[in-house]
Amino acid sequence: MPSAIVQNVKKHYREQKRTTEALKEISLEIKSGEFVSVIGPNGSGKSTLFSLLLGIIKPDSGKVILEPNNFRLGFVFQNYRDSLMPWATVLENLLLPLEESHLTLQEKQKLVQELLAKFGLEKFADSYVHQISGGMSQLVSLARSLIVNPEFLLLDEPFSALDYQRSVKMQEMLANFCEEKKMTTFMISHDIDDAIYLSDKIIVLSGRPGTIKEVIHNTLPRPRNFKIRLSDDFDKLREKLLRIIESNEIAL
């Protein structure tokens, strides 16, 4: 499974005459098979970090090293709706990442049917994106990220549009998936509980410009299930994170 190293990365954006410093000297490591979450206030550069790891933007200075060079990539953008194809049905959207694969159509369709069932999306297979709710669209986006059996999975707030019950269920499924496949995962979250439940490592970013405030290693046992959310260790970790976040300055 791939690993990622972000080394002294700086990134700023320039729009008209305004310069915004998004990331200030960030260094972090995502080990092979590790689940790393990032939490931090708005404007702390979380999505910039996400784009850097995806390779869709380049750092001003520093390096982003992904090893090996070639791996199967899954991703969910924060703006999941804009990354789905509105002219295609849910089924066709799920087939899109397999466009360049060598699987036969039958194999592809089998994969899609399995995922549709797993995500409870079977009855929406022939619906268009504008015909389903925001939560369902996010599920489609999440399902699409898994269809390639990713080795590196990048998720930007993948549960933000889901109701609590579904969010918990999807996290359980994702945790199982990650534990089974041992893929490397990087997730941005606004929800402390999600981050604790899923991650091996939680990175807390400070406000703008983004710097790393703290890195927490999560040693809660795996495999994880709903009960772990009720444990004392989970509570302790939550308290620790809340204290760190509380001391964070909010970027305005």
Next chain:
Amino acid sequence: MKLLYKIFGVAVVIVLWQVIFASGLVNPLFLPSPISVAQKLVELLTNAVFLADIFNTLLRTLFGFSIAIVLGVPLGILMGYSEKIYNMFEFLIDFFRSIPATAMIPLFTLMFGIGDFSKILLIAFVSLLIIAFNTMYGVKNGKKLRRITGELFGLHGWKLFTKIIFPESLPYIFVGLRVAISSAFVVVVVSEMFIGTASGLGHRIIDAQLVYDSTLMYSAILMAGVLGYAINKIFVLLESKVVQWSGK
């Protein structure tokens, strides 16, 4: 209920028309009765010459419009894709698009004669500018994230174009087609009013006016209205079927 209001609106205008006619305030040469216009229209619909007028007008529109699609869509795509081609043509197209289409009729008549060829070329020219411009906007203004998504899925070149960029630009292309066909229809009717046309709705309207047959003139104008409305509705319907996601 909506339809009822529409019918009511039309009925109000017709009644008002009849009242003005019956009052005798306006010379019937300027305003014939709605009943005589309706009778004439029904009569014309079984008249082979008038049907040939409609057919020829539609045929010219269709020919010119088809040429415009075949040339305009690829040109728009190239302009959307290549900054160089965009820089080369953007000003020219925008400039010619700004010239009122009907002002070009004398020029086209001078260059290509008074026959159908000249009319069809003018329709093609006018529609092409609109279609190319809208297609270009469609390619340029597509959601960046969708393109990135496609690229991250390993799509490049032709596949990226057919799977992401072209479908993304379709709503813009359809707006272009709808605006272009309406403009094409205006151009064809006006161009038919000039010398050298033996058949066509524009020719019928101007002919009727020249011989003071105002009932015929009103009927032909109404027919042109019905056709223009129908063409627009067909394109709206087509748009809602083909690019059903547009605006949602």
